[in-house]
Amino acid sequence: MSKVNLSLPEVQIREIRINSITGFQGGAEELVGCARKGIKDNPRSFTQCVGCATSKAACKTILVQDGAVISHGPVGCSSCYHEFAFTYRVNSPLRGVENPTARKIYSTDLTEKETVYGGSVKLAKAIREVYERARPNVIFVLTTCAVGIIGDDVESVCDEAEEELGVPVVAIFCEGFRSTVWTTGFDASYHGIARKLIKPPRKRRDDMINVINFWGTDVFKDWFAPFGATPNYITPYSTVESLTWSSEAAATTQICSTLGSYLGAALEQEFGVPELPTAPPYGIAQTDRWFRALGKLLGKEDIAERVIEEKRAEYLPKIEALKERIKAAKPDGTLTAYVTGGAAHGHALLSVLGELGIQAVGAAIFHHDPLFDNDEPDNDQLAQRVRDYGDVPNFNVCNKQEFELVNVLNRLRPDLLLARHGGMTLWGAKLGIPSLLIGDEHYSMGYEGLLKYGERILETLENDEFVKNLEKHAVNPYTKWWLDQKPDTFLQKRGQKHEQRN
Numbered sequence: 001m002s003k004v005n006l007s008l009p010e011v012q013i014r015e016i017r018i019n020s021i022t023g024f025q026g027g028a029e030e031l032v033g034c035a036r037k038g039i040k041d042n043p044r045s046f047t048q049c050v051g052c053a054t055s056k057a058a059c060k061t062i063l064v065q066d067g068a069v070i071s072h073g074p075v076g077c078s079s080c081y082h083e084f085a086f087t088y089r090v091n092s093p094l095r096g097v098e099n100p101t102a103r104k105i106y107s108t109d110l111t112e113k114e115t116v117y118g119g120s121v122k123l124a125k126a127i128r129e130v131y132e133r134a135r136p137n138v139i140f141v142l143t144t145c146a147v148g149i150i151g152d153d154v155e156s157v158c159d160e161a162e163e164e165l166g167v168p169v170v171a172i173f174c175e176g177f178r179s180t181v182w183t184t185g186f187d188a189s190y191h192g193i194a195r196k197l198i199k200p201p202r203k204r205r206d207d208m209i210n211v212i213n214f215w216g217t218d219v220f221k222d223w224f225a226p227f228g229a230t231p232n233y234i235t236p237y238s239t240v241e242s243l244t245w246s247s248e249a250a251a252t253t254q255i256c257s258t259l260g261s262y263l264g265a266a267l268e269q270e271f272g273v274p275e276l277p278t279a280p281p282y283g284i285a286q287t288d289r290w291f292r293a294l295g296k297l298l299g300k301e302d303i304a305e306r307v308i309e310e311k312r313a314e315y316l317p318k319i320e321a322l323k324e325r326i327k328a329a330k331p332d333g334t335l336t337a338y339v340t341g342g343a344a345h346g347h348a349l350l351s352v353l354g355e356l357g358i359q360a361v362g363a364a365i366f367h368h369d370p371l372f373d374n375d376e377p378d379n380d381q382l383a384q385r386v387r388d389y390g391d392v393p394n395f396n397v398c399n400k401q402e403f404e405l406v407n408v409l410n411r412l413r414p415d416l417l418l419a420r421h422g423g424m425t426l427w428g429a430k431l432g433i434p435s436l437l438i439g440d441e442h443y444s445m446g447y448e449g450l451l452k453y454g455e456r457i458l459e460t461l462e463n464d465e466f467v468k469n470l471e472k473h474a475v476n477p478y479t480k481w482w483l484d485q486k487p488d489t490f491l492q493k494r495g496q497k498h499e500q501r502n
Contacts, residue, residue: 004194004266004373009155009171011191011262013179014369015041018261020181022367024397025488028350031395032383035370041180046490050399051366054142055080056185057174060193061140063088063215063236064243065097068104068136072123072154073144078107088236091215094440095237104134110146120152127161127169137240138168138197140189148175168240170196181367182399183258183342190263193235193243194270201248201271206298208232210252210267212260216442223446226303227294234263247271251297255280255441257344257372257379265373275374279381281446282348283355284312284319285388289378315447322454323357329461330415338394338412338428340364340405341420345441347381349418352444354389356454361412362394364405396487402427406478407487409433416461432471436460 005012014020023042024031031039054077062069062084071078085103092100108126110119127139141158154171162169174188211220211231220231232242232249246252252267253276254260264275274297281290288308295304327333335358339349346365353360372379385392394412398404406427409417417428417435425435436456438444444453476483 004262004269006191006195006266006270009195010173011184011187013184014181014187014367015179017187018369018371018373020183020367020369021397022180022399023491024368024395025491026395028363028382028392028395029386029390031368031397032380032386035368039370042492044401044490045492047399048401048403050180051182052080052176053174053179053182053185053188054144054176056182057142057172057189058185059084059087059214060186060189060235061142061172062103062105063238064138064140065101065237065239066137067140067240068106068130068134068138069140069142070123070126070130071105071107071142071144072119072126072152073108073110073146075107075109077144077146078105081105087215091440092237094215094217095233096218097237104130104136106130115146115150118150118152119147120154120157123152123154123157124161127157128165131161131165131167136167138170139165140170140172140192142172143175145175145177148173148177168196180399183367186259187262189235190266194263194266197240197243198247198267198271199244201245201273203248204250205248206250208249210234210246210249210273212252212254212263214255214259214441216255216440216445219442219445219449223291223307226307227298227300229298247273249273251276251294253280253294255345255445256342256348257381258342258367258369261369261372261374261379268374275376277374277376278378279344279384280348282381282444283351283388283450284316284447285355286351286381286384287446287450288312293378311447315451318451319355319447319454322451322458325458326356326358326454329458334359335416335461336361336412336414337416337418338362338364338409338414338433339418340424341418342366343368344381345420347385349420349444350392351381351385351389352450352453353418354385355450356457358416358457360392361414362396362408363392364396364398364401364408366397366399368397403478403482404487406431406476407483407485410483411487416457418457429467429470430474430476432464432468434460434464434467 021041158169158171170192172192174185209229215236267273268275278293281287291304295301419425419437425437428435
């Protein structure tokens, strides 16, 4: 098990802590088999683009209702933060948040002068000005690459401001260059929250379960009700109060083991909140296991069995009818699909495909965690997918290398492209492939979600006229030379070195 150390200001990066990788090409079964044996990353000799840990830390802190966020660095480093303000406003009805307040986002706007003489003074002034303007209950300070390079003592500045202002001022060390795995930004934000906001429990509450999530629909409220509990969502739409006493929850679960890996371990190791030892409920088989694990953890196995029985009776006949409709959508009865998304939600979508009888011909997953911080094998959603539904060929681990995605899609030409992140379905559409993007990560969860997601798949397949027309007029920016290459051309093979290319 990864040992959480909240005495340190910075979280240990994923490459070191849990041996995460961003380069692999092969089959899902092969990856699962070798991951536990100490898989090594396969670097690329060419990279088109990468994600940034700073934006991942931003998405977990900006959505705290009564907080403010300061990006400590050049103003351009905060240019993506507006999207989380939009996300907060648009998705607030899904969580019953009435009259959502405007997000409080600021930048220290470091210039060349501060990169020479240091930006600590400017940061100290910014913290006090933000407090006077917004009166937040917490101020998060997110570090950027420039700050990491010049070595500003951000922790000391935050500590001094916290003592003066009387509210938590949390340093989040999330410089983009610290890790090639951009999900380390999630860990950085949760590390800061666990260090500065979460307090030891006053008591243990059997009526509250932590749910580490993004911003999906409130499905857990109905799921927890039979167990006499309500969800405490972390962190979208959290408050400082709800984060502080998350230590009192009866358990912690998450919608994505990648997202919740670190905080789940921190809550268990430091505050005694047990983490649910199984992957999230995507697909019938895993949903059954998830409810049983929840019932066992809460000491309410009888309630779990009753919930499973009732939901299976209600939804399984509908799901079987849906599967017949999906099968009839193609003359030979075999629909094919390709998935692109982050781990482990991308793995979850592969399970959904397996449950619906749709053949997964490949996937582009943005990174891979061979294990999670709790070292619990049952949290491995990809292993669960392989075990329940079989292998996935053409399995590519890549940090959003779109040139590889286009190459693979052009070769495989699946009937459908499923994506979790904006901007990825564009490439399927340009190739005339019906493409489905659903940002609500809860949409396909559970028995209900499987039915809803299957219906959306059918709608996407039946309404393909736009993408077929787009294919006729779209210009592909990649050359014929590249499309003729193998998709892993620039991926270093294990035990080999790349030659320099002119």
